[in-house]
Amino acid sequence: MKPETDSDNNDAGKSETPLLEVIDLKTWFPIKRGLFSLTAGHVRAVDGVSFVIRRNETLGLVGESGCGKTTLGRTLLGLERATGGDILFDGISIPGMNRRQMNRLRRHMQVVFQDPLSSLNPRMNVMDIVTEGLAQFGMVEGSKQDHAAQLLGEVGMGRDAIYRWPHEFSGGQRQRISIARALSLKPDLIICDEAVSALDVSVQAQVINLLLQLQKDYRLSYLFISHDVSVVSNVADRVAVMYLGEIVEIGNTVDIVGNPLHPYTRMLIAAVPVAGGKRISEHVVRGETPSPASPPEGCRFHPRCPDVMTSCRKIPPTVTEKEGHQVMCHLYRRT
Ligand SMILES: Nc1ncnc2c1ncn2[C@@H]1O[C@H](COP(=O)(O)OP(=O)(O)OP(=O)(O)O)[C@@H](O)[C@H]1O
Ligand SMILES: [Mg+2]
Numbered sequence: 001m002k003p004e005t006d007s008d009n010n011d012a013g014k015s016e017t018p019l020l021e022v023i024d025l026k027t028w029f030p031i032k033r034g035l036f037s038l039t040a041g042h043v044r045a046v047d048g049v050s051f052v053i054r055r056n057e058t059l060g061l062v063g064e065s066g067c068g069k070t071t072l073g074r075t076l077l078g079l080e081r082a083t084g085g086d087i088l089f090d091g092i093s094i095p096g097m098n099r100r101q102m103n104r105l106r107r108h109m110q111v112v113f114q115d116p117l118s119s120l121n122p123r124m125n126v127m128d129i130v131t132e133g134l135a136q137f138g139m140v141e142g143s144k145q146d147h148a149a150q151l152l153g154e155v156g157m158g159r160d161a162i163y164r165w166p167h168e169f170s171g172g173q174r175q176r177i178s179i180a181r182a183l184s185l186k187p188d189l190i191i192c193d194e195a196v197s198a199l200d201v202s203v204q205a206q207v208i209n210l211l212l213q214l215q216k217d218y219r220l221s222y223l224f225i226s227h228d229v230s231v232v233s234n235v236a237d238r239v240a241v242m243y244l245g246e247i248v249e250i251g252n253t254v255d256i257v258g259n260p261l262h263p264y265t266r267m268l269i270a271a272v273p274v275a276g277g278k279r280i281s282e283h284v285v286r287g288e289t290p291s292p293a294s295p296p297e298g299c300r301f302h303p304r305c306p307d308v309m310t311s312c313r314k315i316p317p318t319v320t321e322k323e324g325h326q327v328m329c330h331l332y333r334r335t
Contacts, residue, residue: 050085061240065227194225197226208234
C-alpha cells in the first residue's frame with residue numbers, strides 16, 4: 001500500500017510530523033525445511049504496509065486472526081526485525097537505530113497485551129511491576145512506593161495494591177496494572193494488542209473509558225489492535241483494515257464503519273451483531289483465510305470476494321483514494 005501522507009486526513013496537522021510513519025513495511029518469517037534447515041519460503045505476515053499515526057490520535061487495526069496485526073505491532077516495537085520498508089518515529093528511522101537508541105525509544109513506545117497474567121511477572125509485586133521501567137531508566141526519584149501509588153491512582157487503583165501480587169487481581173484490574181506500567185515512562189504511543197479482548201463487556205467498557213481519559217490527560221497516541229470491529233469503532237479516530245499482511249482499507253472510523261468500501265471491510269462489518277439492524281446480506285463472512293506463506297495471485301482477497309472480477313484473479317490492486325478512504329480494490333480503480 002502506498003504511503004498515506006500527513007496531509008491526507010488532517011488539515012490541522014499539515015505542518016506536524018506524524019508521531020509514527022510506517023512506509024511499505026514488511027516482516028517475513030522464513031520457513032525452514034529439511035536436515036539442513038534450508039529456507040523453503042516465507043510467511044509474509046506483514047507485506048507492504050503503510051500508514052501514519054498522529055499525536056493524540058487512535059488508529060484502530062482490525063482483521064481476522066492470522067492477518068498479521070500482532071506481528072505488525074511487534075515490528076513497530078522492535079521485537080521483530082523488519083524485512084523491508086521503514087518506520088519513522090517522530091521523523092527518525094527505527095530500523096536504522098543501534099541498541100542504545102532503540103532502548104531510549106522504548107520509553108516513548110509502550111505496549112499493553114491481551115493477557116496481563118502472562119505479561120506481568122508473577123514473582124514481582126505490583127509496586128515493582130509498575131516502577132520497573134522507571135528503575136531501568138534511573139527515573140525513580142524519592143520513594144518507589146509513592147511513584148507506584150501515583151501510577152496506580154492514574155488507573156483508578158488504590159495504594160493498598162502495591163504490595164500485592166498479579167494473581168490476586170481480576171482480569172480488569174490486571175489490565176489496569178499493565179496500563180499503569182505502560183504509563184510509567186510517559187510514552188507518546190501505546191500499542192494495545194487485543195488489550196480488552198479477554199475482558200467481560202462491562203469491564204471492557206471501563207478499561208476503554210480509562211484509555212480514552214488517559215489519552216486526553218497525556219496526549220497519548222494509540223495503535224489499538226483488535227479483531228473486534230465494534231470495539232475498535234468505539235475507540236479509534238481512524239481504522240485500518242488488514243487482510244493477509246496488507247492494509248486493504250484505511251479511513252476515518254465513521255466513514256469505514258458507516259460506508260465500508262472494500263468487500264472485506266463490508267464482510268467484517270456485516271459480521272458484527274446488530275440488534276434489529278440491517279445487514280449487508282451479500283457480504284456475510286465466507287471462506288477461510290489463505291496462508292500468508294502462499295497468498296493468492298492478484299488480489300489476495302479474490303477467492304473469498306463476492307464482487308470478484310477477472311482482473312482480480314491476476315492483477316494486484318493498488319491504492320485508490322475514494323470518498324476519503326484509501327482502498328485497495330479493483331472496484332475503485334482509477335480509469
Ligand atoms: N515467529 C513467527 N514465526 C513464523 N510465523 C509467524 C511468527 N509469528 C507469527 N507468524 C505467522 O504470521 C502470521 C500472522 O500472525 P499474527 O500473530 O501477527 O496474526 P494476528 O493478526 O495477530 O492474529 P490473532 O488475531 O490471532 O492474534 C500467522 O500466519 C502466524 O502464524
Ligand atoms: Mg494477534
